[in-house]
Amino acid sequence: MAGYFNELFSGTKSLAIGLRITIKECFKPVVTLQYPHESLVMTPRYRGHIELVGDAETGETKCIVCGMCQRACPSGCITVKGEKREGVKGKVLTVYQLDFTKCSLCGQCVESCKPGAIDFSHEYNLASTRKEDFIFDLVKRLKDKS
Amino acid sequence: MNEVIRLVIYLVAIIAFAALNAAYLVWVERKGAGHIQRRIGPKEVGPYGLLQPLADGAKLMSKQILIPRGVDVPLFMIAPVLAMVPAIMSFVTIPFSETLVARDINIGLLMIFAFASVNIMALLLGGWASRNKYAVISATRAVSQNVSYEIPMLITVITIVMISGSMNLNEIVMQQTNILKWYIWPWTGNFLGPISFLLFFTCSLAETNRAPFDLGEAESELIAGFHTEYAGMGFGMFFMGEYANIVIGCSLITILFLGGWQCPFGLFPGIHWFLIKLYALCWTFVWIRWTYPRTTLWGLLNLSWKYLIPISLVNLILTAGLLKVM
Amino acid sequence: MTLLAESQLHETFELNLGPQHPATHGVLRVKLTMDGEYIVKAEPVLGYIHRMHEKMGENRTWAQFMANVGRMDYLSAMSFNHGYVALVERAMGIEVPERAEYLRVITVELNRIQSHLLWWGAFVLDLGGFSPLLYAFDDREQILDLLETVTGSRLTYSYFRFGGLYNDIDENFVDGARAFIKRLRSRIPMYHDLVTYNIILMTRLKGVGPISAEMCRKYGATGPVLRGSGIQFDIRKNEPYSVYPEFDFDIPVYHEGDCMARYMVRMDEMEQSMRIIEQALDKLPDGPVKAKKVPKLIKPPIGDYYHAVEAARGTFSIRVVSNKTNKPYRMKLRSPTFSNLSLFEEASEGMLLADALALMGSLDLVIPEIDR
Numbered sequence: 001m002a003g004y005f006n007e008l009f010s011g012t013k014s015l016a017i018g019l020r021i022t023i024k025e026c027f028k029p030v031v032t033l034q035y036p037h038e039s040l041v042m043t044p045r046y047r048g049h050i051e052l053v054g055d056a057e058t059g060e061t062k063c064i065v066c067g068m069c070q071r072a073c074p075s076g077c078i079t080v081k082g083e084k085r086e087g088v089k090g091k092v093l094t095v096y097q098l099d100f101t102k103c104s105l106c107g108q109c110v111e112s113c114k115p116g117a118i119d120f121s122h123e124y125n126l127a128s129t130r131k132e133d134f135i136f137d138l139v140k141r142l143k144d145k146s
Numbered sequence: 147m148n149e150v151i152r153l154v155i156y157l158v159a160i161i162a163f164a165a166l167n168a169a170y171l172v173w174v175e176r177k178g179a180g181h182i183q184r185r186i187g188p189k190e191v192g193p194y195g196l197l198q199p200l201a202d203g204a205k206l207m208s209k210q211i212l213i214p215r216g217v218d219v220p221l222f223m224i225a226p227v228l229a230m231v232p233a234i235m236s237f238v239t240i241p242f243s244e245t246l247v248a249r250d251i252n253i254g255l256l257m258i259f260a261f262a263s264v265n266i267m268a269l270l271l272g273g274w275a276s277r278n279k280y281a282v283i284s285a286t287r288a289v290s291q292n293v294s295y296e297i298p299m300l301i302t303v304i305t306i307v308m309i310s311g312s313m314n315l316n317e318i319v320m321q322q323t324n325i326l327k328w329y330i331w332p333w334t335g336n337f338l339g340p341i342s343f344l345l346f347f348t349c350s351l352a353e354t355n356r357a358p359f360d361l362g363e364a365e366s367e368l369i370a371g372f373h374t375e376y377a378g379m380g381f382g383m384f385f386m387g388e389y390a391n392i393v394i395g396c397s398l399i400t401i402l403f404l405g406g407w408q409c410p411f412g413l414f415p416g417i418h419w420f421l422i423k424l425y426a427l428c429w430t431f432v433w434i435r436w437t438y439p440r441t442t443l444w445g446l447l448n449l450s451w452k453y454l455i456p457i458s459l460v461n462l463i464l465t466a467g468l469l470k471v472m
Numbered sequence: 473m474t475l476l477a478e479s480q481l482h483e484t485f486e487l488n489l490g491p492q493h494p495a496t497h498g499v500l501r502v503k504l505t506m507d508g509e510y511i512v513k514a515e516p517v518l519g520y521i522h523r524m525h526e527k528m529g530e531n532r533t534w535a536q537f538m539a540n541v542g543r544m545d546y547l548s549a550m551s552f553n554h555g556y557v558a559l560v561e562r563a564m565g566i567e568v569p570e571r572a573e574y575l576r577v578i579t580v581e582l583n584r585i586q587s588h589l590l591w592w593g594a595f596v597l598d599l600g601g602f603s604p605l606l607y608a609f610d611d612r613e614q615i616l617d618l619l620e621t622v623t624g625s626r627l628t629y630s631y632f633r634f635g636g637l638y639n640d641i642d643e644n645f646v647d648g649a650r651a652f653i654k655r656l657r658s659r660i661p662m663y664h665d666l667v668t669y670n671i672i673l674m675t676r677l678k679g680v681g682p683i684s685a686e687m688c689r690k691y692g693a694t695g696p697v698l699r700g701s702g703i704q705f706d707i708r709k710n711e712p713y714s715v716y717p718e719f720d721f722d723i724p725v726y727h728e729g730d731c732m733a734r735y736m737v738r739m740d741e742m743e744q745s746m747r748i749i750e751q752a753l754d755k756l757p758d759g760p761v762k763a764k765k766v767p768k769l770i771k772p773p774i775g776d777y778y779h780a781v782e783a784a785r786g787t788f789s790i791r792v793v794s795n796k797t798n799k800p801y802r803m804k805l806r807s808p809t810f811s812n813l814s815l816f817e818e819a820s821e822g823m824l825l826a827d828a829l830a831l832m833g834s835l836d837l838v839i840p841e842i843d844r
Binding site for chain 1: 532533535536537538539540543603607610620622623628630639642662665666669671674
């Protein structure tokens, strides 16, 4: 009999404690971010899709078309092509295509890049209904930027 | 003729009241849930999201009413109506103020409980006719839950009826002229007053299928329970019925225990007092929902048979004794 | 219960729980044979997101497989990454700098807390309580922010490299981790008051879904499931790896074997993880985070290699056979919840549907990891 009442009282008490906690939380400030109206700035190390980095002075790409990133990529989403040109040492980058639909953002390509020609972008608001929108032409993007 | 016009006006007003309450209780629920969880809740449609219920209503009404293959069509269609109509009918006898009552019936209390029983039919039919296993499980749960909770609820009501000597809701309210005379207090004759108030409150939660007793629509177990297969306004009716039932339940608690439209201090009685008490109770319903986990059917029946029914019976006997002595 | 079902008086019916169902947290399908609300037989049907990670491992270079490991169990990607890099380091005989090992332990333990927090919220959600999920997410978000500033990613980190780490921590990390531990310590009593001591939750978990130590042995259950059944087994203590032997921490064990025991094991583990992190932060040595002598081409000598780690859900182990090429010859992954789920069929027999779902929640299933 004592157990019966004990259970009743301790049970009711636990329920009251629960209510006290939630009402306290109710009057605390909101912690969420109202997304479309405000958005976060990504941290410096954020791994977005990759982007060609322009040289600080000329704005030209640092890519030497060695193809290391293409080989390092586990998903095969990078296509790099270059050509020999008169008067230029080494190859010149003509095509740098990233198929972002396959990319798993592992960062192997950036690590494998010796001249530091690619880096992560901080873009995360990527949405589209068309697959083609995610096949990026990074050479063009670099040109547009500079 | 006048009487007919009066009744039509009341009918329209009641439907409007029920619908408005249902719509805005959803808003209160979403806002309340939001703030309890440190979010904002609806905010896009209108200031503070106040037009959200209208937008939701428009969406539900514009949706196609899907009838899955193999359902029992007449029952499937009638169930949502059955969920809504008894709730609205129950408003007929609720005294919002001394004069503001559609039909001052002498057995108003009994009528409300009669209609509350019809409400269970809606869940049973909806679940049964849906031809969905989850819905059937949900329907059986809802019925056994409601049946077991009506017993302590009615026993508690009998206690109040014994004290007040009337089943007319308006008369019950009129006897509770100030805060000391509310039937929640033991000295009014209701021997375990506050406890029986809590008991009745718990039963109302269970009656209206609200968390933590929302076994019927336990979404982590039974998808959406008895209204799994309903789309558009069919779902909308169930939804509105649920909230209308909450309003009815809270009105009853207000009337039976908290003096209805009477002011606690005997000043300016009227509809405003009724609404203040009503919405305070409704908020408690919301508050409870976003605090507790769900009970199981066993836990619920345990609570009913081990605690609620014995306590309400003890209360009945003690009250009867006390009234005899007084 | 089985007696009831066997006597032809009781009609049974089949109920498909999943592949899309709110309680399965993913695309797990459980074929239930029900007698009313009682479960006669529950048969988990797997394979809805089988991605052949083992085969993929055999077709990619050792370094390329890194990204896959984290994607098996997206909630404790750090532990899984740790298991894989430790395996390759063992095979290649690479020495990892002290600092890197300490940081690995810190991040793995943060990841474990994060996983347990999410489990806690989702489990209470399974039981019908909504708000705890959001509170847990609020805290979990702090960990994710912390890990994001260091690793650059919020879920599938790929932070470890053979012989060290991808990059060193930034200056705010140590203070951030300390601040987080302080915050979580102040929040956990609230969690207990709101959920653990709640009478409704206690009646739902106490004595529900008992799993005996015997059953755990039979099905190879590990992690909190095993420790909730009274067996003190944790890879971090029993087969120590990395720098775990240097820390003082306990392995929480409960002997009841019911859902409450598994619940309490996880709640206590969060505290123990915080202890480990605190000690690691205190002792954190200076130095490089990447070994100097890591070969360019990873081609482990011919042989058979094995490494196990304690992930948030139990023992995760990898066994590879190398034939001295740049790809593994054969790879076998052992993920914890696959074994933990396989005892569900036996444990759930004769249970009520609601209780069986509580049991399933207490196993802490991550479906991509079951299917791999």
